[in-house]
Amino acid sequence: MLPMHTEPMKQPQPQPSPIKGMEPMEIEDMPELSRWRSRGITLLTVDPYLTEAPDAPKRNPDGLLPTPPPSRWWTKEFFLYFIVCITAIPYMIYVPIRLSYASSNANYDKYARYLVPGWMHGRLRDNSDYQYRAIREYMPILFMLIGVYSIASHCVRICARTATRDPSRHRTLRKVFLCVTGIVCVTALHGVNMPKLLLLALGNYVLLHTAARHCSNNMVTGIVWVYNCAALGFVFYTNGIPYASISPQLAWLDAHAGLLPRWYISYNFSMLRLVSYALDYTRAICGYEPTDTHALCNMNARARVQQHRALDEYGLQNYLLYLSYPPLFIAGPILTYNDFVAQLVHPLRLKLVRVLEYALRCAILLLAMEFILHYMYVNAIKNSRAWEGSTPMELSMIGFWNLIFVWLKLLIPWRIFRLWALLDGVDTPENMIRAMFNNYSGMGFWRSWHKTTLLVFTFVALWHDLSFTLLAWGWLVTFFIAPEVIATYLLPQAKFGNRAWYRHVCAIGGAMNVQTMMTANLVGFVVGLDGIQYIWSQLTGSWAGIGYTA
Structure with missing residues (x-):
C-alpha cells in the first residue's frame, strides 16, 4: 500500500495535434454520470456523432466563457409558460384522438377502409401509408439481419485479433x-x-x-x-x-x-x-x-x-x-x-452504453409511431380527404400530426440503419436532429442536411422525386427562409441582444418560422398545393379561423 503522503501517479496527457480538428477525443473517457451532469436536459437531444460531444461554447479573447443570461426557472414568466404547456400540449394530443373515434367524426366511413386490426388495447391501426406499411412488414426480418450481421462482424474482429x-x-x-x-x-x-x-x-x-x-x-x-x-x-x-x-x-x-x-x-x-x-x-x-x-x-x-x-x-x-x-x-x-x-x-472505439442509449431512442420512436397509428388516424383522414366540416383547430391538428407521422416515417428507418452501423463500429452522422416544430430557426433546421440556397433546395427536391409538388416545396422553403435572413441582418444579436424586447421579437419570429416550415412540408410531403390552399382558406376565411391562427 502506498504511504498517505505519496502523490498519485500522473496519467500521460495526449499531445495536441498540429492539424486542426485532430485533437484526441476525450468523450470516450467521460463517465456517463458526468455526461448527464454536464449537459443536463440537453442530453435528450441526439448528438450528430456518437463519438463526440457537442461543440463547446466559444470563449472571449481573454479565454473566459461568456456570462450566461440569468435563469428564468421558477419565475412568474416560467410559471406562465408552464401553465400554457400543460394545457395546450395535452389538448393537441386529445383533438386527433377524438377525431379518430367513429362517434366523434361524421366522416369516419370515408377513411374506415384504411383501418386494420391492431395490437394496442383492441384498437384499429391506420394502415394507409404504403411506404411505412412496407417498412413495418419487413421490420422483423431487418432486426434479425442486423443481429446476424453484427454478431458475424464482431466474430471476424475477434478472430483477426486472435490470429x-x-x-x-x-x-x-x-x-x-x-x-x-x-x-x-x-x-x-x-x-x-x-x-x-x-x-x-x-x-x-x-x-x-x-x-x-x-x-x-x-x-x-x-x-x-x-x-x-x-x-x-x-x-x-x-x-x-x-x-x-x-x-x-x-x-x-x-x-x-x-x-x-x-x-x-x-x-x-x-x-x-x-x-x-x-x-x-x-x-x-x-x-x-x-x-x-x-x-x-x-x-x-x-x-x-x-x-x-x-x-x-x-x-x-x-x-x-x-x-x-x-x-x-x-x-x-x-x-x-x-x-x-x-x-x-x-x-473507432464506441462505448457500448452509448450504443444502447441510441437503441433505446429507436425503441421509443417505434412505440411513438405505433401509438399514433393506433390512436390518431390522421393519415387515413388525409388520404381520403375526410376533413369536411372540421374546425380550424381540428384542421390544423390533422396537418400537424401528419407532419409528425412523416417525420417519424423518415426518422425510424434512418435511425435503425444508423444503429446497425453503430453496432458494426461505424459512427455515421445523425440525419434528423430536430423536427420542424421544435426548431425556431429555419436556417438551423436545414443546416444539418445542406446549405440553404435556391439551387441546393431545387436539387434536393428533384432528388427526392421528379415532381412539381416537391419542386414547389423546395422553392417555398427557400422563400420562407428569406424573412429570417433579413431580420437577422436588421436586428443583429450583437447590437440588440441586451434589449428587453429582443427575445420577444425572436419568439414571434420563431413562431412564424415554425408555421412557414410546417406549410412548406405540408405541401411537399402531405397534402400538396391544393390541400394546403384548402387548409389556409379555412384558417383565414372566418373570424374563428383568424382568431385561432393568431
Missing part, C-alpha cells in the same frame, strides 16, 4: 467480410438489377479518373455532377431500365429483381455516395499531405470528413466497399467516402 497482431491483416479480413456481405446484400435486394448499379458505378469511376488526368478540378466537379444527375434522371424515367426494354428475350429476368425490384428508388442514395467519392478524390489530388499515425488515429468527425486520404486509398476496391456497405446501403445516412475509409483504416 495476428498486424493491423494491416485486420484491415484485410475486415475488407473481405465487407466484400462478401456487400455482394450478398446488394444481390438479395436487387437481384438481376445489380449489374445495372455496378455499370453506373464503374462509369462514374472511369469517367472521374479519366477527367482528373486531363481537366481542371472545377471541370471535373462539373462533369461528375452532370453524369450523376443525368444517370439519376435516366433510371427514374425508364423505371430502372427493365430488361424487357433492352430485348424481349431478356424479359424473363425482370421476374428475378430481388426484395426491392424498384432499385432505382434507392439509387438516389447510391448517387450521393458516387458524388461523395468523386468530390473527395478530386480534392485529394491537389490537397493531400502526409499525416502522422497518431493524428490519424485520433481524428474527430470533422477531420475525418475534411482530411484527404492517400491517393492509393481511392482505389476501386475501397470504392465498391463504400458503395455496398450493408448497414447504410438502402437509405443511408450518407457517410462521406473520406470518413468511411478513415474508420476502415483506424476503427
Whole structure:
C-alpha cells in the first residue's frame, strides 16, 4: 500500500495535434454520470456523432466563457409558460384522438377502409401509408439481419485479433467480410438489377479518373455532377431500365429483381455516395499531405470528413466497399467516402452504453409511431380527404400530426440503419436532429442536411422525386427562409441582444418560422398545393379561423 503522503501517479496527457480538428477525443473517457451532469436536459437531444460531444461554447479573447443570461426557472414568466404547456400540449394530443373515434367524426366511413386490426388495447391501426406499411412488414426480418450481421462482424474482429497482431491483416479480413456481405446484400435486394448499379458505378469511376488526368478540378466537379444527375434522371424515367426494354428475350429476368425490384428508388442514395467519392478524390489530388499515425488515429468527425486520404486509398476496391456497405446501403445516412475509409483504416472505439442509449431512442420512436397509428388516424383522414366540416383547430391538428407521422416515417428507418452501423463500429452522422416544430430557426433546421440556397433546395427536391409538388416545396422553403435572413441582418444579436424586447421579437419570429416550415412540408410531403390552399382558406376565411391562427 502506498504511504498517505505519496502523490498519485500522473496519467500521460495526449499531445495536441498540429492539424486542426485532430485533437484526441476525450468523450470516450467521460463517465456517463458526468455526461448527464454536464449537459443536463440537453442530453435528450441526439448528438450528430456518437463519438463526440457537442461543440463547446466559444470563449472571449481573454479565454473566459461568456456570462450566461440569468435563469428564468421558477419565475412568474416560467410559471406562465408552464401553465400554457400543460394545457395546450395535452389538448393537441386529445383533438386527433377524438377525431379518430367513429362517434366523434361524421366522416369516419370515408377513411374506415384504411383501418386494420391492431395490437394496442383492441384498437384499429391506420394502415394507409404504403411506404411505412412496407417498412413495418419487413421490420422483423431487418432486426434479425442486423443481429446476424453484427454478431458475424464482431466474430471476424475477434478472430483477426486472435490470429495476428498486424493491423494491416485486420484491415484485410475486415475488407473481405465487407466484400462478401456487400455482394450478398446488394444481390438479395436487387437481384438481376445489380449489374445495372455496378455499370453506373464503374462509369462514374472511369469517367472521374479519366477527367482528373486531363481537366481542371472545377471541370471535373462539373462533369461528375452532370453524369450523376443525368444517370439519376435516366433510371427514374425508364423505371430502372427493365430488361424487357433492352430485348424481349431478356424479359424473363425482370421476374428475378430481388426484395426491392424498384432499385432505382434507392439509387438516389447510391448517387450521393458516387458524388461523395468523386468530390473527395478530386480534392485529394491537389490537397493531400502526409499525416502522422497518431493524428490519424485520433481524428474527430470533422477531420475525418475534411482530411484527404492517400491517393492509393481511392482505389476501386475501397470504392465498391463504400458503395455496398450493408448497414447504410438502402437509405443511408450518407457517410462521406473520406470518413468511411478513415474508420476502415483506424476503427473507432464506441462505448457500448452509448450504443444502447441510441437503441433505446429507436425503441421509443417505434412505440411513438405505433401509438399514433393506433390512436390518431390522421393519415387515413388525409388520404381520403375526410376533413369536411372540421374546425380550424381540428384542421390544423390533422396537418400537424401528419407532419409528425412523416417525420417519424423518415426518422425510424434512418435511425435503425444508423444503429446497425453503430453496432458494426461505424459512427455515421445523425440525419434528423430536430423536427420542424421544435426548431425556431429555419436556417438551423436545414443546416444539418445542406446549405440553404435556391439551387441546393431545387436539387434536393428533384432528388427526392421528379415532381412539381416537391419542386414547389423546395422553392417555398427557400422563400420562407428569406424573412429570417433579413431580420437577422436588421436586428443583429450583437447590437440588440441586451434589449428587453429582443427575445420577444425572436419568439414571434420563431413562431412564424415554425408555421412557414410546417406549410412548406405540408405541401411537399402531405397534402400538396391544393390541400394546403384548402387548409389556409379555412384558417383565414372566418373570424374563428383568424382568431385561432393568431
